[in-house]
Amino acid sequence: MPALQPVRGTQDLLPLQMRRHRAVSETARVVALRYGFEEMATPIFEFTEVFQKPIGETSDIVSKEMYSFADRGGEHVTLRPENTAGVVRAVLSNGLTQAAPLKFFYSGPMFRYERPQKGRFRQFHQIGVELIGVAQPQADVEVIAAGARILDELGILGRTELELNTLGDTETRRLYREHLVAYYAGFRDKLSEDSLRRLETNPLRILDSKDPGDIAINIEAPEFHRHLNPLSTAFFDAVKRGLDALGIAYRLNPRLVRGLDYYTHTAFEFVTRDLGAQGTVMGGGRYDGLVGLMGGPEMAGVGWAAGIERLAMLIEEPAVAERPVAIIPVGEAAEPVALRLAEDLRRAGLVVDQSYSGNLGKRMKRANKVAARFAVLLGEDELARGVASLRDLDSGAQEEVPLAGLTDRLVQTR
RNA sequence: GCGGGUGUAGCUCAGUUGGUUAGAGCGCCAGAUUGUGAUUCUGGAUGUCGCCGGUUCGAGCCCGGUCACUCGCCCCA
Numbered sequence: 001m002p003a004l005q006p007v008r009g010t011q012d013l014l015p016l017q018m019r020r021h022r023a024v025s026e027t028a029r030v031v032a033l034r035y036g037f038e039e040m041a042t043p044i045f046e047f048t049e050v051f052q053k054p055i056g057e058t059s060d061i062v063s064k065e066m067y068s069f070a071d072r073g074g075e076h077v078t079l080r081p082e083n084t085a086g087v088v089r090a091v092l093s094n095g096l097t098q099a100a101p102l103k104f105f106y107s108g109p110m111f112r113y114e115r116p117q118k119g120r121f122r123q124f125h126q127i128g129v130e131l132i133g134v135a136q137p138q139a140d141v142e143v144i145a146a147g148a149r150i151l152d153e154l155g156i157l158g159r160t161e162l163e164l165n166t167l168g169d170t171e172t173r174r175l176y177r178e179h180l181v182a183y184y185a186g187f188r189d190k191l192s193e194d195s196l197r198r199l200e201t202n203p204l205r206i207l208d209s210k211d212p213g214d215i216a217i218n219i220e221a222p223e224f225h226r227h228l229n230p231l232s233t234a235f236f237d238a239v240k241r242g243l244d245a246l247g248i249a250y251r252l253n254p255r256l257v258r259g260l261d262y263y264t265h266t267a268f269e270f271v272t273r274d275l276g277a278q279g280t281v282m283g284g285g286r287y288d289g290l291v292g293l294m295g296g297p298e299m300a301g302v303g304w305a306a307g308i309e310r311l312a313m314l315i316e317e318p319a320v321a322e323r324p325v326a327i328i329p330v331g332e333a334a335e336p337v338a339l340r341l342a343e344d345l346r347r348a349g350l351v352v353d354q355s356y357s358g359n360l361g362k363r364m365k366r367a368n369k370v371a372a373r374f375a376v377l378l379g380e381d382e383l384a385r386g387v388a389s390l391r392d393l394d395s396g397a398q399e400e401v402p403l404a405g406l407t408d409r410l411v412q413t414r
Numbered sequence: 415g416c417g418g419g420u421g422u423a424g425c426u427c428a429g430u431u432g433g434u435u436a437g438a439g440c441g442c443c444a445g446a447u448u449g450u451g452a453u454u455c456u457g458g459a460u461g462u463c464g465c466c467g468g469u470u471c472g473a474g475c476c477c478g479g480u481c482a483c484u485c486g487c488c489c490c491a
Contacts, residue, residue, distance in 0.1 A: 005482070060489050064415080082491085110491080115415080118484070119491080126491060194488070210487080258490095269491095280491060307491030330449060364451035372451090379449060393451070 009122025056261030100133025141242030
């Protein structure tokens with residue numbers, strides 16, 4: 001039995017779970033389309049450099065979580081750990097910068113070499129939207145609104161809370177970072193090991209530390225909002241006003257930072273308490289500067305990504321699609337008739353289940369197992385009279401229906 | 415990468431201070447019912463006790479290692 005195991009951190013999506021995934025990605029796709037985001041897809045692997053610089057050399061993702069390898073031609077490629085960099089690469093590769101604003105929706109697998117946990121996998125799936133080429137705060141508001149709408153249509157908006165913060169523009173961020181490093185430098189002997197490391201890699205992260213000693217130090221740390229320049233403040237105010245106007249509730253969280261280097265201004269996360277340690281269900285923000293960083297023109301951008309597995313764990317069991325009609329031939333002579341009838345019904349759009357062997361009792365059991373709504377019984381005596389016995393499997397009522405009118409009859413009962 | 419917990423049938427889980435043929439429920443298969451399912455009754459099959467090694471007369475149980483899952487840290491979706 002322990003024969004073949006899936007690779008650590010990967011999982012099979014059997015029909016039960018696949019239905020949940022499909023419900024999430026399909027709901028998201030339909031809603032995103034209403035907001036004007038068009039579906040697109042990029043390759044699941046790219047040249048390593050596509051991710052390296054944008055995400056940041058010091059980020060956890062690039063420094064220790066990427067599936068990178070040299071292919072047979074010696075090219076250094078990486079399984080995508082996230083999709084924003086890939087989308088921006090596609091924009092540049094296809095010369096789409098002239099067509100801004102660009103609005104994209106995507107859905108697909110991502111790969112990170114992390115320690116698996118509840119709601120955390122090495123191959124996982126994300127849905128996401130990107131709005132590229134709009135520097136106005138309305139874009140942030142629309143992107144967040146689309147996310148909230150999707151969560152709402154999935155029936156889980158009430159189980160999440162929107163946390164909001166601003167990272168300021170590039171200038172603000174650079175100055176604040178300098179202040180922070182200067183402040184923490186005075187506590188080198190008191191900071192936790194993790195935070196000492198963060199001081200080198202991403203000092204903003206120290207603000208988010210859970211270490212009691214760090215928390216004490218953080219009380220006196222320079223406050224970010226005091227370093228925001230007027231432009232950044234005005235931008236953030238406009239985003240908040242927009243959300244207020246739409247009635248989208250949020251909680252300001254000055255400690256909310258993003259793991260990826262390319263974020264500026266708005267940062268947000270929809271979090272839940274229902275998934276243990278992996279509370280973030282959707283996260284994103286503004287990334288002005290990313291397009292330029294990747295070699296394109298200076299171009300604004302804002303977007304989010306959400307984990308399909310995490311969302312799938314939160315939603316109600318999706319209803320199974322349409323219940324099938326079970327075709328049950330009795331005797332050799334009925335087999336070809338049943339085969340044709342099944343085709344006719346399918347052509348008419350009905351879901352049809354066929355049984356392959358066994359006596360009538362066995363085939364009825366199968367019909368029951370696949371949750372068939374009706375069973376169509378075709379025996380010698382029915383054939384002789386050009387009829388079929390139509391059995392309602394819920395009520396048990398059974399009647400004879402002329403074969404010629406069977407399709408119409410079943411289509412009407414859908 | 416660090417710390418804790420758990421691995422027994424397809425699934426959920428019992429299994430006494432180490433003791434001889436390892437159990438239950440559900441599911442599965444068959445029969446009661448050779449043209450009528452989901453109910454009921456009767457019967458049946460299924461295990462490298464996660465894996466490797468050690469201790470012991472004897473290991474599902476104790477010890478070491480390993481793999482997987484899981485919870486927390488880290489990080490994030």
